[in-house]
Amino acid sequence: MNDQHLNLIQAEVDGLNSDSESARVRSLIADNSELRCSFDELNAVKLAIESLVEKEPPPTLRASIMNAIPERETERAPVAETTSWWESIASIVTSPKPVSLAYAFSLGLIVAFVVSTVLMPPTISTNTDQFLGSMGTVNLSGFETIAEFAIEEEEEEDDREGSVKVHRNASLIVIEFTWNSGRPVLASITYDEEYLGYTGTTVAEESSNLKTTTEDGEVTMSSDGPLKQFVTLTVRDDYEGENELNFSVTSGGRSLLTRSLWVRK
Amino acid sequence: MTSTADTVLVTRTLEGERNAFGELVDRYQKVVYNVAYRIVGNELDAEDVAQTVFMKVYENLATYNPRYQFFSWLYRIAVNEAVNSKKRLRKSVELTEDSIRAQSTPLEGVVAMDVENQIGAALMSLTPENRAILILRHYQEFTYKDIGYIMDLTEQKVKARLYSARQRLGKILIQKGLNTEL
Secondary structure, three states, X not given: OOHHHHHHHHHHHOOOOOHXXXXXXXXXXXXXXXXXXHHHHHHHHHHHHHOOOOOOOOOOHHXXXXXXXXXXXXXXXXXXXXXXXXXXXXXXXXOOHHHHHHHHHHHHHHHHHHHHHHHOOOOOOOOOOOOOOOEOOOOOOOOEEEXXXXXXXXXXXXXXXXXXXXXXXXXXXXXXXXXXXXXXXXXXXXOOOOOEEEEEEEEOOOOOOOEEEEEOOEEEEEEOOOEEEEEEEEEOOOOXXXXXXXEEEEEOOEEEEEEEEEEEO | OOOOOHHHHHHHHHOOOHHHHHXXXXXXXXXXXXXXXXXXXXXXHHHHHHHHHHHHHHHOHHHOOOOOOHHHHHHHHHHHXXXXXXXXXXXXXXXXXXXXXXXOOHHHHOHHHHHHHHHHHHHHOOOHHHHHHHHHHHHOOOOHHHHHHXXXXXXXXXXXXXXXXXXXXHHHHHHOOOOOOO
């Protein structure tokens, strides 16, 4: 029984195999009792979970959610507007004068913003506190920077340079990883899941072939070039004593950073 | 009548229309509650998790990326919250045969009910992450790719973890003699 067999069997249970792959599975399980057992076991699990009955949520759930959400001020919608930019400009010209002036002023602000972001050095806005693995940055006001590790190694043609900064407040630890080189990098953070929980990642800048995975107290990030990413961990309520956070960074098979940090509640 | 697209409801919510968010709650409260229930294992905690999930969705709605399906993003938050909540509680969920019996009412002597309870209990003896991956695949029928997005795993890791979770649950079902009931 090898990985290929297991993948085939699992795909069969999930109904993802082609006809020829299904025929192969049938032949495999006919000839191999171990594979037959595995196949039956996976099928039994599938049937078991599918047999679980859906529960109705409590009738008060909706009301309690709606009562708990605050009034919202209008925010930028993430969905593209249907009006094109030239239609917008055209409407300024054809609008009544006060409206035109207001639009013209707004347009001026937008142009100033575009000019400032394109021509001036970029600045990171700190207007989001979400940690769900999307683009943005993390509002670090109220956080204390408790450690900073530099990654520096001079190469003949390309410096490998970056940093790992650790920020924290009472309930969160935010690890800010920056990589400024054009070379591929792999960074990992390990922590004790008993005391710290992974909350999410926020990517501050677009990066080439960026991958982030989490598993069993380890977050790994890799990219083919410059990267700036925040990883947020929650300090659990029952955190005790001092616990270790470990950081490692490798690039091109070479270890550039291996550090530990002891964190107290 | 076609229902309003999720992204339209998101936009309207961001424009300050609370009813639009109410429609999203109506649409997804049942699935969020069920995912939470299957991960945390009891109704009270599932209700808390579901409420927290919708609060987080509301607070972070401006950061939702419409490149992904809204419900995948919602599941991502729901699974994250349920798994973390379960870890926070860190109560033992190793349900013994005694506790399964203690859950039963006389009416649950009916075989079908007993099997349902025991499968639920067997599921609860896995780690929250393993429960989540099984629920997403078999209960909600997400693809490996979607599960990868929801759980922040590569597709390869989804397959490996799914296989391992199925094997563990399979062994528990065999121990309880439940594999023959199915």
